[in-house]
Amino acid sequence: MPMGERAAFACDPGRSRGRLIAEPEATNRSAFQRDRDRIIHSTAFRRLKHKTQVFVYHEGDHFRTRLTHSLEVAQIARAIARTLGLDEDLAEALALAHDFGHTPFGHAGEDALDACMKPWGGFDHNAQTLRIVTRLEQKYADFDGLNLTWETLEGLVKHNGPMDRPVPRAIADYVARHDLEIATWPSLEAQVAAIADDIAYDNHDIDDGLRAGLFTVEDLAAVPFFGEMFREVEERYPGIDPSRLIHEAVRRLIGDMVDDVVAETRARVAEARPRSVEDVRGAGRALAGFSAAMAGHDKALKAFLHGHMYRHYKVNRMMSKARRIVTDLFALYMAEPGILPDGWRRSAEEADEAARAALVADFIAGMTDRFAIEEHRRLFDLTSGDL
Incomplete structure:
Protein backbone atom coordinates (compact mmCIF):
# COMPACT_ATOMS: atom_id res chain seq x y z
CA MET A 1 0.00 0.00 0.00
CA PRO A 2 1.48 3.41 -0.95
CA MET A 3 2.48 5.59 2.02
CA GLY A 4 -0.34 7.95 2.95
CA GLU A 5 -3.15 5.94 1.38
CA ARG A 6 -5.93 5.01 3.81
CA ALA A 7 -6.59 1.30 4.17
CA ARG A 15 -17.78 7.77 9.59
CA SER A 16 -17.30 7.91 13.34
CA ARG A 17 -20.13 6.58 15.49
CA GLY A 18 -20.06 9.96 17.17
CA ARG A 19 -20.03 11.21 20.74
CA LEU A 20 -22.35 10.47 23.64
CA ILE A 21 -23.28 14.15 23.76
CA ALA A 22 -23.84 15.42 20.22
CA GLU A 23 -21.66 18.37 19.21
CA PRO A 24 -21.14 20.31 15.98
CA GLU A 25 -18.08 19.01 14.15
CA ALA A 26 -14.97 21.17 14.03
CA THR A 27 -14.33 22.98 10.77
CA ASN A 28 -10.57 22.46 10.69
CA ARG A 29 -9.99 19.18 12.55
CA SER A 30 -11.20 15.63 12.15
CA ALA A 31 -13.13 13.99 14.98
CA PHE A 32 -10.05 12.01 16.03
CA GLN A 33 -7.78 15.06 15.88
CA ARG A 34 -10.23 16.78 18.19
CA ASP A 35 -10.07 13.83 20.59
CA ARG A 36 -6.28 13.98 20.61
CA ASP A 37 -6.32 17.71 21.30
CA ARG A 38 -8.77 17.35 24.19
CA ILE A 39 -6.56 14.65 25.68
CA ILE A 40 -3.45 16.85 25.44
CA HIS A 41 -5.24 19.78 27.10
CA SER A 42 -6.68 17.68 29.94
CA THR A 43 -5.62 17.87 33.57
CA ALA A 44 -5.01 14.12 33.57
CA PHE A 45 -2.43 14.49 30.80
CA ARG A 46 -0.49 17.13 32.72
CA ARG A 47 -0.47 14.97 35.84
CA LEU A 48 1.41 12.25 33.96
CA LYS A 49 4.51 14.45 34.26
CA HIS A 50 4.90 13.46 37.91
CA LYS A 51 3.60 9.89 37.77
CA THR A 52 6.29 7.28 37.47
CA GLN A 53 6.82 3.97 35.75
CA VAL A 54 9.47 2.40 37.99
CA PHE A 55 11.39 5.28 39.56
CA VAL A 56 9.78 7.89 41.80
CA TYR A 57 9.74 11.48 40.53
CA HIS A 58 12.66 12.74 42.65
CA GLU A 59 15.09 9.94 41.81
CA GLY A 60 16.45 11.52 38.64
CA ASP A 61 15.47 13.98 35.93
CA HIS A 62 16.30 11.63 33.07
CA PHE A 63 14.18 8.62 34.01
CA ARG A 64 10.87 8.10 32.26
CA THR A 65 7.59 9.30 33.70
CA ARG A 66 4.12 8.35 32.51
CA LEU A 67 4.17 11.50 30.39
CA THR A 68 7.43 10.83 28.57
CA HIS A 69 6.43 7.18 28.16
CA SER A 70 3.09 8.20 26.62
CA LEU A 71 4.85 10.53 24.17
CA GLU A 72 7.20 7.71 23.13
CA VAL A 73 4.25 5.33 22.68
CA ALA A 74 2.49 7.96 20.56
CA GLN A 75 5.53 8.36 18.29
CA ILE A 76 5.81 4.61 17.73
CA ALA A 77 2.05 4.21 17.23
CA ARG A 78 1.96 6.99 14.64
CA ALA A 79 4.86 5.46 12.73
CA ILE A 80 3.21 2.05 12.56
CA ALA A 81 -0.22 3.48 11.75
CA ARG A 82 1.19 5.60 8.93
CA THR A 83 2.94 2.61 7.36
CA LEU A 84 -0.19 0.45 7.55
CA GLY A 85 -2.56 3.11 6.21
CA LEU A 86 -4.42 3.53 9.49
CA ASP A 87 -5.70 6.72 11.09
CA GLU A 88 -2.63 8.21 12.78
CA ASP A 89 -4.61 10.68 14.88
CA LEU A 90 -6.73 7.98 16.49
CA ALA A 91 -3.67 5.83 17.20
CA GLU A 92 -1.93 8.85 18.72
CA ALA A 93 -4.94 9.82 20.85
CA LEU A 94 -5.14 6.31 22.28
CA ALA A 95 -1.40 6.25 23.01
CA LEU A 96 -1.50 9.60 24.78
CA ALA A 97 -4.44 8.68 27.03
CA HIS A 98 -3.78 5.01 27.71
CA ASP A 99 -2.10 5.64 31.10
CA PHE A 100 -4.55 8.22 32.47
CA GLY A 101 -5.97 5.77 35.01
CA HIS A 102 -2.69 4.77 36.61
CA THR A 103 -2.15 5.62 40.25
CA PRO A 104 0.95 7.30 41.67
CA PHE A 105 3.97 5.00 42.09
CA GLY A 106 3.27 2.73 39.13
CA HIS A 107 2.15 -0.84 39.65
CA ALA A 108 2.93 -0.77 43.38
CA GLY A 109 0.44 2.06 43.86
CA GLU A 110 -2.16 0.28 41.76
CA ASP A 111 -1.72 -2.99 43.65
CA ALA A 112 -2.14 -1.18 46.96
CA LEU A 113 -5.27 0.68 45.82
CA ASP A 114 -6.70 -2.52 44.36
CA ALA A 115 -6.24 -4.24 47.73
CA CYS A 116 -7.91 -1.32 49.52
CA MET A 117 -10.86 -1.46 47.12
CA LYS A 118 -11.36 -5.26 47.25
CA PRO A 119 -14.57 -5.00 49.32
CA TRP A 120 -16.04 -2.79 46.58
CA GLY A 121 -14.86 -4.61 43.48
CA GLY A 122 -11.19 -3.67 43.37
CA PHE A 123 -9.39 -1.07 41.26
CA ASP A 124 -8.54 -1.33 37.55
CA HIS A 125 -6.52 1.35 35.76
CA ASN A 126 -8.32 0.85 32.43
CA ALA A 127 -11.66 1.38 34.14
CA GLN A 128 -10.19 4.44 35.85
CA THR A 129 -9.08 5.83 32.50
CA LEU A 130 -12.67 5.54 31.29
CA ARG A 131 -13.95 7.30 34.44
CA ILE A 132 -11.50 10.14 33.86
CA VAL A 133 -12.38 10.78 30.23
CA THR A 134 -16.15 10.33 30.71
CA ARG A 135 -16.70 11.82 34.15
CA LEU A 136 -13.84 13.10 36.29
CA GLU A 137 -12.44 15.72 33.91
CA GLN A 138 -14.79 18.61 34.63
CA LYS A 139 -13.99 21.69 32.59
CA TYR A 140 -16.46 21.80 29.69
CA ALA A 141 -19.69 23.75 30.06
CA ASP A 142 -21.91 21.19 28.33
CA PHE A 143 -20.71 17.88 29.75
CA ASP A 144 -18.50 16.05 32.23
CA GLY A 145 -15.44 14.27 30.87
CA LEU A 146 -13.96 14.92 27.43
CA ASN A 147 -16.91 13.63 25.35
CA LEU A 148 -14.58 11.62 23.12
CA THR A 149 -15.73 9.70 20.07
CA TRP A 150 -17.01 6.13 20.32
CA GLU A 151 -13.88 4.84 18.56
CA THR A 152 -11.52 6.46 21.05
CA LEU A 153 -13.49 5.20 24.04
CA GLU A 154 -13.62 1.72 22.50
CA GLY A 155 -9.86 1.73 22.00
CA LEU A 156 -9.13 2.88 25.55
CA VAL A 157 -11.30 0.15 27.06
CA LYS A 158 -10.41 -2.71 24.69
CA HIS A 159 -6.85 -2.00 23.57
CA ASN A 160 -5.76 -5.34 25.05
CA GLY A 161 -8.56 -7.21 23.31
CA PRO A 162 -12.11 -8.30 24.15
CA MET A 163 -12.96 -7.90 27.82
CA ASP A 164 -13.34 -11.04 29.89
CA ARG A 165 -15.77 -11.37 32.77
CA PRO A 166 -16.00 -9.99 35.33
CA VAL A 167 -16.04 -6.54 33.75
CA PRO A 168 -14.89 -3.76 36.12
CA ARG A 169 -17.90 -1.95 37.53
CA ALA A 170 -16.98 1.45 36.09
CA ILE A 171 -16.83 -0.02 32.58
CA ALA A 172 -20.02 -2.07 33.03
CA ASP A 173 -21.91 0.99 34.29
CA TYR A 174 -20.76 3.10 31.36
CA VAL A 175 -21.39 0.42 28.74
CA ALA A 176 -24.95 0.05 30.03
CA ARG A 177 -25.72 3.53 28.65
CA HIS A 178 -23.17 3.74 25.82
CA ASP A 179 -22.39 0.32 24.35
CA LEU A 180 -18.70 -0.04 23.48
CA GLU A 181 -19.13 -3.64 22.29
CA ILE A 182 -16.60 -4.94 24.79
CA ALA A 183 -16.84 -8.56 23.60
CA THR A 184 -15.22 -7.80 20.21
CA TRP A 185 -11.70 -6.88 19.17
CA PRO A 186 -10.95 -3.16 18.85
CA SER A 187 -9.84 -1.29 15.76
CA LEU A 188 -6.38 -1.81 14.33
CA GLU A 189 -5.50 1.68 15.55
CA ALA A 190 -6.14 0.51 19.13
CA GLN A 191 -4.21 -2.71 18.56
CA VAL A 192 -1.27 -0.71 17.19
CA ALA A 193 -1.33 1.61 20.21
CA ALA A 194 -1.20 -1.44 22.49
CA ILE A 195 1.78 -3.04 20.74
CA ALA A 196 3.53 0.36 20.63
CA ASP A 197 3.15 0.44 24.41
CA ASP A 198 5.01 -2.89 24.64
CA ILE A 199 7.80 -1.68 22.37
CA ALA A 200 8.25 1.54 24.32
CA TYR A 201 8.10 -0.23 27.69
CA ASP A 202 10.72 -2.83 26.75
CA ASN A 203 13.21 -0.34 25.45
CA HIS A 204 12.86 2.48 27.92
CA ASP A 205 13.12 0.00 30.81
CA ILE A 206 16.38 -1.24 29.30
CA ASP A 207 17.56 2.36 28.99
CA ASP A 208 16.47 3.43 32.48
CA GLY A 209 17.68 0.21 34.13
CA LEU A 210 21.15 0.49 32.60
CA ARG A 211 21.49 4.19 33.42
CA ALA A 212 20.34 3.56 37.01
CA GLY A 213 22.92 0.81 37.44
CA LEU A 214 20.32 -1.84 38.27
CA PHE A 215 21.94 -4.16 35.72
CA THR A 216 24.75 -3.99 33.16
CA VAL A 217 25.17 -4.56 29.44
CA GLU A 218 27.00 -7.76 30.37
CA ASP A 219 23.92 -8.93 32.34
CA LEU A 220 21.77 -8.27 29.29
CA ALA A 221 24.05 -10.31 27.02
CA ALA A 222 22.19 -13.55 27.72
CA VAL A 223 18.82 -12.16 26.59
CA PRO A 224 18.14 -13.19 22.96
CA PHE A 225 17.86 -10.41 20.37
CA PHE A 226 18.36 -7.60 22.89
CA GLY A 227 21.79 -8.73 24.08
CA GLU A 228 22.80 -9.47 20.50
CA MET A 229 21.98 -5.90 19.47
CA PHE A 230 24.28 -4.46 22.10
CA ARG A 231 27.06 -6.78 20.92
CA GLU A 232 26.53 -5.67 17.31
CA VAL A 233 26.82 -2.00 18.26
CA GLU A 234 29.96 -2.61 20.36
CA GLU A 235 31.57 -4.48 17.45
CA ARG A 236 30.59 -1.79 14.97
CA TYR A 237 31.85 1.04 17.22
CA PRO A 238 34.76 -0.27 19.37
CA GLY A 239 35.28 1.77 22.53
CA ILE A 240 31.99 3.62 22.14
CA ASP A 241 30.94 5.74 25.13
CA PRO A 242 28.46 3.77 27.32
CA SER A 243 25.77 6.42 26.99
CA ARG A 244 26.02 6.38 23.19
CA LEU A 245 26.07 2.58 23.22
CA ILE A 246 22.77 2.46 25.10
CA HIS A 247 21.10 4.99 22.83
CA GLU A 248 22.35 3.41 19.62
CA ALA A 249 21.29 -0.09 20.66
CA VAL A 250 17.88 1.05 21.92
CA ARG A 251 17.06 3.03 18.78
CA ARG A 252 17.95 0.01 16.63
CA LEU A 253 15.90 -2.28 18.82
CA ILE A 254 12.85 -0.03 18.48
CA GLY A 255 13.32 0.10 14.70
CA ASP A 256 13.58 -3.68 14.38
CA MET A 257 10.56 -4.26 16.62
CA VAL A 258 8.49 -1.78 14.61
CA ASP A 259 9.53 -3.51 11.37
CA ASP A 260 8.54 -6.85 12.88
CA VAL A 261 5.08 -5.58 13.86
CA VAL A 262 4.50 -4.09 10.41
CA ALA A 263 5.50 -7.30 8.63
CA GLU A 264 3.50 -9.55 10.96
CA THR A 265 0.42 -7.33 10.83
CA ARG A 266 0.53 -7.23 7.03
CA ALA A 267 0.71 -11.03 6.98
CA ARG A 268 -2.26 -11.38 9.32
CA VAL A 269 -4.27 -8.83 7.36
CA ALA A 270 -3.50 -10.65 4.11
CA GLU A 271 -4.80 -13.86 5.66
CA ALA A 272 -7.92 -12.34 7.27
CA ARG A 273 -8.66 -10.01 4.31
CA PRO A 274 -10.70 -7.43 6.26
CA ARG A 275 -12.58 -4.97 4.07
CA SER A 276 -13.73 -2.68 6.87
CA VAL A 277 -13.06 -1.82 10.49
CA GLU A 278 -16.06 -4.01 11.35
CA ASP A 279 -14.21 -6.95 9.80
CA VAL A 280 -11.26 -6.15 12.08
CA ARG A 281 -13.55 -6.17 15.12
CA GLY A 282 -15.04 -9.48 14.06
CA ALA A 283 -11.78 -11.18 13.06
CA GLY A 284 -11.70 -13.30 16.20
CA ARG A 285 -8.03 -12.56 16.88
CA ALA A 286 -5.58 -9.69 17.04
CA LEU A 287 -4.44 -8.58 13.60
CA ALA A 288 -1.61 -6.40 14.92
CA GLY A 289 1.22 -7.96 16.90
CA PHE A 290 4.69 -9.42 17.07
CA SER A 291 5.81 -12.41 15.06
CA ALA A 292 6.20 -15.64 17.05
CA ALA A 293 9.97 -15.11 17.20
CA MET A 294 9.70 -11.52 18.43
CA ALA A 295 7.00 -12.47 20.93
CA GLY A 296 9.48 -14.98 22.37
CA HIS A 297 12.17 -12.31 22.62
CA ASP A 298 9.69 -9.96 24.31
CA LYS A 299 8.80 -12.64 26.86
CA ALA A 300 12.45 -13.35 27.60
CA LEU A 301 13.21 -9.67 28.14
CA LYS A 302 10.26 -9.22 30.49
CA ALA A 303 11.49 -12.19 32.54
CA PHE A 304 14.96 -10.61 32.69
CA LEU A 305 13.59 -7.21 33.73
CA HIS A 306 11.38 -8.78 36.38
CA GLY A 307 14.37 -10.31 38.10
CA HIS A 308 16.97 -7.61 37.49
CA MET A 309 14.90 -4.42 37.67
CA TYR A 310 11.35 -4.67 38.99
CA ARG A 311 12.48 -6.84 41.94
CA HIS A 312 15.78 -5.07 42.56
CA TYR A 313 16.09 -4.32 46.26
CA LYS A 314 16.34 -0.56 45.66
CA VAL A 315 13.10 -0.62 43.67
CA ASN A 316 11.48 -2.90 46.27
CA ARG A 317 12.30 -0.44 49.05
CA MET A 318 10.69 2.47 47.24
CA MET A 319 7.69 0.39 46.24
CA SER A 320 7.26 -0.72 49.85
CA LYS A 321 7.05 2.94 50.86
CA ALA A 322 4.63 3.58 47.99
CA ARG A 323 2.26 0.82 49.08
CA ARG A 324 2.24 2.15 52.63
CA ILE A 325 1.54 5.69 51.46
CA VAL A 326 -1.46 4.63 49.36
CA THR A 327 -2.81 2.25 52.02
CA ASP A 328 -2.44 4.81 54.82
CA LEU A 329 -4.13 7.57 52.83
CA PHE A 330 -7.04 5.36 51.80
CA ALA A 331 -7.72 4.19 55.35
CA LEU A 332 -7.53 7.71 56.77
CA TYR A 333 -9.78 9.28 54.14
CA MET A 334 -12.36 6.52 54.63
CA ALA A 335 -12.33 6.95 58.41
CA GLU A 336 -12.16 10.76 58.39
CA PRO A 337 -13.65 12.16 55.15
CA GLY A 338 -13.69 15.59 56.75
CA ILE A 339 -9.96 15.95 56.05
CA LEU A 340 -10.48 15.76 52.28
CA PRO A 341 -10.34 19.04 50.35
CA ASP A 342 -13.61 20.94 49.90
CA GLY A 343 -15.75 19.47 47.15
CA TRP A 344 -14.32 16.03 47.73
CA ARG A 345 -15.14 16.37 51.44
CA ARG A 346 -18.79 17.30 50.94
CA SER A 347 -19.36 14.45 48.51
CA ALA A 348 -17.58 11.92 50.75
CA GLU A 349 -19.45 12.92 53.88
CA GLU A 350 -22.81 12.52 52.14
CA ALA A 351 -21.96 9.20 50.46
CA ASP A 352 -22.61 5.66 51.62
CA GLU A 353 -19.60 3.43 52.21
CA ALA A 354 -19.31 2.10 48.65
CA ALA A 355 -19.69 5.52 47.06
CA ARG A 356 -17.20 7.00 49.53
CA ALA A 357 -14.66 4.28 48.67
CA ALA A 358 -15.03 5.01 44.94
CA LEU A 359 -14.58 8.73 45.57
CA VAL A 360 -11.50 8.17 47.74
CA ALA A 361 -10.05 5.89 45.05
CA ASP A 362 -10.66 8.62 42.45
CA PHE A 363 -8.86 11.16 44.64
CA ILE A 364 -5.84 8.94 45.31
CA ALA A 365 -5.58 7.63 41.73
CA GLY A 366 -5.42 11.21 40.47
CA MET A 367 -2.46 12.08 42.68
CA THR A 368 1.03 12.53 41.35
CA ASP A 369 3.89 10.85 43.20
CA ARG A 370 4.94 14.19 44.61
CA PHE A 371 1.47 15.12 45.86
CA ALA A 372 0.94 11.69 47.47
CA ILE A 373 4.27 11.88 49.32
CA GLU A 374 3.56 15.41 50.54
CA GLU A 375 -0.02 14.60 51.52
CA HIS A 376 1.16 11.61 53.53
CA ARG A 377 3.75 13.79 55.28
CA ARG A 378 1.15 16.46 56.08
CA LEU A 379 -1.28 13.96 57.56
CA PHE A 380 1.02 11.49 59.34
CA ASP A 381 4.03 13.59 60.42
CA LEU A 382 2.81 15.08 63.72
CA THR A 383 5.59 17.68 63.63
CA SER A 384 4.44 19.04 60.27
CA GLY A 385 2.65 22.36 60.42
CA ASP A 386 1.49 22.17 56.81
CA LEU A 387 -2.20 21.88 56.05
Missing part, protein backbone atom coordinates in the same frame (compact mmCIF):
# COMPACT_ATOMS: atom_id res chain seq x y z
CA ALA A 8 -10.15 0.07 3.71
CA PHE A 9 -10.06 -1.39 7.23
CA ALA A 10 -8.84 1.81 8.91
CA CYS A 11 -11.10 3.89 11.13
CA ASP A 12 -12.52 6.81 9.16
CA PRO A 13 -13.23 9.93 11.26
CA GLY A 14 -15.85 10.94 8.71
